[in-house]
Amino acid sequence: MADKIHIATEGANTPCQDRVAILERDGASVIALVDGAGGTGNGRAAADFVIDALAGETPEASQRVNPLYWRDALARIDRSLHRAGHGQSTCIVIALAPEKIVGASVGDSQAWLILPDTFVALTENQRRKPLLGDGAATPVGFELNRRPGTLLVASDGLFNYVGHTRILDIARESPPECAPERLINAARLRSGALNDDIAIALGNL
Numbered sequence: 001m002a003d004k005i006h007i008a009t010e011g012a013n014t015p016c017q018d019r020v021a022i023l024e025r026d027g028a029s030v031i032a033l034v035d036g037a038g039g040t041g042n043g044r045a046a047a048d049f050v051i052d053a054l055a056g057e058t059p060e061a062s063q064r065v066n067p068l069y070w071r072d073a074l075a076r077i078d079r080s081l082h083r084a085g086h087g088q089s090t091c092i093v094i095a096l097a098p099e100k101i102v103g104a105s106v107g108d109s110q111a112w113l114i115l116p117d118t119f120v121a122l123t124e125n126q127r128r129k130p131l132l133g134d135g136a137a138t139p140v141g142f143e144l145n146r147r148p149g150t151l152l153v154a155s156d157g158l159f160n161y162v163g164h165t166r167i168l169d170i171a172r173e174s175p176p177e178c179a180p181e182r183l184i185n186a187a188r189l190r191s192g193a194l195n196d197d198i199a200i201a202l203g204n205l
């Protein structure tokens with residue numbers, strides 16, 4: 001049975017250039033989170049392109065739990081997006097298997113596995129630039145043995161404006177169905193506005 005992953009997005013401006021999607025593959029969850037780069041002129045189109053491309057990936061079961069598959073998939077998407085000229089984007093893709101968490105990423109979005117007294121940054125070795133769509137992006141794969149905890153995947157609109165301790169407290173103390181919205185609210189200015197678009201996926205494993 002697929003893991004229950006809760007998602008939320010909100011834009012600092014309209015339209016929001018961050019996207020998150022949960023792709024079901026043979027009863028398993030694949031999380032795709034992207035942050036279209038507004039400075040490249042077409043962030044929303046880039047984000048949509050990457051999500052659509054990942055939705056079109058149909059890995060076999062053995063490929064789905066191999067981080068090299070997802071690394072190579074992002075490299076293919078980088079070249080395709082570059083040829084299409086639809087801008088640039090960050091990306092994290094994560095496949096949840098019964099015994100492992102695997103995936104690949106590029107950019108400055110982050111994925112954490114939050115444990116009772118610490119957290120593991122799955123994306124700590126990723127390359128921030130070049131982004132997908134540059135044509136020379138270098139996605140980095142990751143793999144972790146699965147253990148009970150809370151998986152948090154989010155764009156930099158969260159991590160740049162909410163401290164790590166606050167993020168961990170909200171993720172640990174909130175019901176998972178409420179946590180994404182509470183995290184977004186923690187990033188708000190006093191006016192209620194956001195500094196940046198935010199996309200979040202969160203679920204208990």
